[in-house]
Every structure is written in structure tokens, then in C-alpha cells.
Amino acid sequence: MIRGKKIDLVAVSMNYLPNYHKWINDPDVVDMLGHFDLPISLEQERKWVEKHLSGNESEKIFTILTKNGKPIGNIGLADINYTNRATTLGIMIGEKNYWNRGYGADAISTLLEFAFDTMGLHRIELRVNGNNERAIACYKKCGFKIEGKRRKHGYYHGEYINEIWMGILREEWDKMEKKESKKG
Ligand SMILES: CC(C)(COP(=O)(O)OP(=O)(O)OC[C@H]1O[C@@H](n2cnc3c(N)ncnc32)[C@H](O)[C@@H]1OP(=O)(O)O)[C@@H](O)C(=O)NCCC(=O)NCCS
Structure with a gap:
């Protein structure tokens, strides 16, 4: 378990299959993700969980729990490249009533650390x-800083939209951490 301020990050578990299945089929949740074909069957979702149970060098996926142990979403690193020491982050808070309450930011900061x-x-x-x-x-x-955009890359509700690329470097993170600890 990796402890954050508002959340903890734990391994993907078959115990949370009903939660994963609910989130991935909620059009409001996946609306902005842009690459899901609804509906996702329970069997398809079970296969996704099975795939991540055994772990994988190039990916690390976690379930986000509140401090009361309630699963509210998933977060992970994909395409981990140990030569460049670079990776891609993805996150989905599946419980909509937890949006805009700082849980996403805490999960991301915890994973960045x-x-x-x-x-x-x-x-x-x-x-x-x-x-x-x-x-x-x-x-x-x-x-994260905006590093670029792919113009009209995705098709969204009848129009083409831009895809924004963002990134953060270790030295930028270190500076932020130092600022935070000075405040504290
Ligand atoms: C995107 C997501 C991870 C963010 O997590 P969250 O817990 O809702 O985010 P936080 O509360 O930490 O931060 C959201 C910030 O956006 C701001 N915000 C919300 N709606 C906004 C809008 N329409 N315009 C500008 N800012 C907005 C909030 O005010 C908040 O900033 P503040 O803390 O400075 O006030 C989460 O909402 C989610 O999973 N959504 C569905 C799936 C998704 O979009 N995933 C990302 C795919 S790239």
C-alpha cells in the first residue's frame, strides 16, 4: 500500500471487480477518456483484472481507496521505460461524487512521489x-506543464477535438516538494 493524505493506493484486486465494472460502464466517467467502447461485459473486465493481477514490468496499476477503505477509482503508470526512466500516467476516479474534492490530485501526487x-x-x-x-x-x-497538442486528434460528440500533451520532470517535482515543505 502507498499512503497519501486523502487516499491510499493498493494493488488491483478481484474483490473490486464490481466497482471496476460499474465505473468503466458509466458514460459520464469514461466520456472524456475517448477510447472505450461501451458496454464492457463483466467477463471483459474480469480479463482486465486477471491481466493485472500478475503484475508487469512495464505497467503499474493501483486502485485508489479513501482512508475508510472505499474504492473510488484507478490510477497507473504505463509504458515504463527504464532506460529513459520515463512513463505515462493515467487516472480515472469512477465514483462521480468524489470529483472536484481533491482526491484526484492527492492520488496523482502520491503516485508522482x-x-x-x-x-x-x-x-x-x-x-x-x-x-x-x-x-x-x-x-x-x-x-504538469502543457508540452504540446495534437490538433483535432479525437472525435467527440460530433466534432474533432485537440489532444493535449503534458509532462513533469523530476527536478520540477523536487522544486515543488521543497516549496511545500517550506510552507509546512
Ligand atoms: C480528472 C480527474 C482525475 C480529476 O480528479 P478530481 O478529484 O476530480 O480533481 P481535483 O478535485 O483534485 O482537482 C480538480 C480541479 O479542477 C477544477 N475544475 C473542475 N472543473 C473545472 C472546469 N470546468 N474548468 C476549470 N477547472 C475546473 C477544480 O476546481 C479543481 O481545482 P481546485 O482544487 O484548484 O479548485 C477526475 O475528475 C476523473 O477521473 N474524471 C473522469 C475520468 C477522467 O477524465 N480522467 C482523466 C483522463 S485524462
């Missing part, structure tokens, strides 16, 4: 739909 300080990574990047304002605000709050 793990990735930089424990795994020794150097760069973390992500991609987000240009109209996902909440996610972009959350990523900026966590220290």
Missing part, C-alpha cells in the same frame, strides 16, 4: 482531451 523517489523515474507524461478542463486543471495543480 512513488515514481520519482522510489522508482527513480525522471519524466512522467500524459495525454488528455483538450475539453477535459477538470483533468487539465488537476494536472496543472500537480505540477
Whole structure:
């Protein structure tokens, strides 16, 4: 378990299969993710869990629990490259009544600390739909910078939208951490 301030990150578990299945089929939750074909059957979701139970060098997926032990979403690192020490971050808070309450930012900051300080990574990047304002605000709050955009990359409710690329480097994270500890 990796402890954050508002959340803990734990391994993917078959115990949470009903939660994963509910989240991945909720159109509001996956609306901005852009690459899901609803509906996802329980069997398909079970296969996803099975795949992640055995772990994998190039991916680390966690379930986000509140401090009361309630599962509210998943977060992970994909395409981990140990030569470049770089990876791609993804997150989904599946319980909508937990949006806008700082859980996403805490889960991301907790994972960034793990990735930089424990795994020794150097760069973390992500991609987000240009109209996902909440996610972009959350990523900026966590220290990500906009690095570029792919114009009209995704098709969303009848129009083409931009995909924004964001990234954070270890030295930027270290500076933020120092600022925080000075405040404290
Ligand atoms: C994106 C997501 C991870 C963010 O997590 P969260 O817990 O809701 O985010 P936080 O509360 O930590 O931060 C959200 C910030 O966005 C701001 N925000 C919300 N809606 C906004 C909008 N329309 N425009 C600008 N800012 C907005 C909030 O005010 C908050 O900033 P603040 O703390 O400075 O006030 C979560 O909402 C989620 O999983 N959504 C569905 C799936 C998804 O979009 N995943 C990301 C795919 S790239």
C-alpha cells in the first residue's frame, strides 16, 4: 500500500471487480477518456483484472481507496521505460461524487512521489482531451506543464477535438516538494 493524505493506493484486486465494472460502464466517467467502447461485459473486465493481477514490468496499476477503505477509482503508470526512466500516467476516479474534492490530485501526487523517489523515474507524461478542463486543471495543480497538442486528434460528440500533451520532470517535482515543505 502507498499512503497519501486523502487516499491510499493498493494493488488491483478481484474483490473490486464490481466497482471496476460499474465505473468503466458509466458514460459520464469514461466520456472524456475517448477510447472505450461501451458496454464492457463483466467477463471483459474480469480479463482486465486477471491481466493485472500478475503484475508487469512495464505497467503499474493501483486502485485508489479513501482512508475508510472505499474504492473510488484507478490510477497507473504505463509504458515504463527504464532506460529513459520515463512513463505515462493515467487516472480515472469512477465514483462521480468524489470529483472536484481533491482526491484526484492527492492520488496523482502520491503516485508522482512513488515514481520519482522510489522508482527513480525522471519524466512522467500524459495525454488528455483538450475539453477535459477538470483533468487539465488537476494536472496543472500537480505540477504538469502543457508540452504540446495534437490538433483535432479525437472525435467527440460530433466534432474533432485537440489532444493535449503534458509532462513533469523530476527536478520540477523536487522544486515543488521543497516549496511545500517550506510552507509546512
Ligand atoms: C480528472 C480527474 C482525475 C480529476 O480528479 P478530481 O478529484 O476530480 O480533481 P481535483 O478535485 O483534485 O482537482 C480538480 C480541479 O479542477 C477544477 N475544475 C473542475 N472543473 C473545472 C472546469 N470546468 N474548468 C476549470 N477547472 C475546473 C477544480 O476546481 C479543481 O481545482 P481546485 O482544487 O484548484 O479548485 C477526475 O475528475 C476523473 O477521473 N474524471 C473522469 C475520468 C477522467 O477524465 N480522467 C482523466 C483522463 S485524462
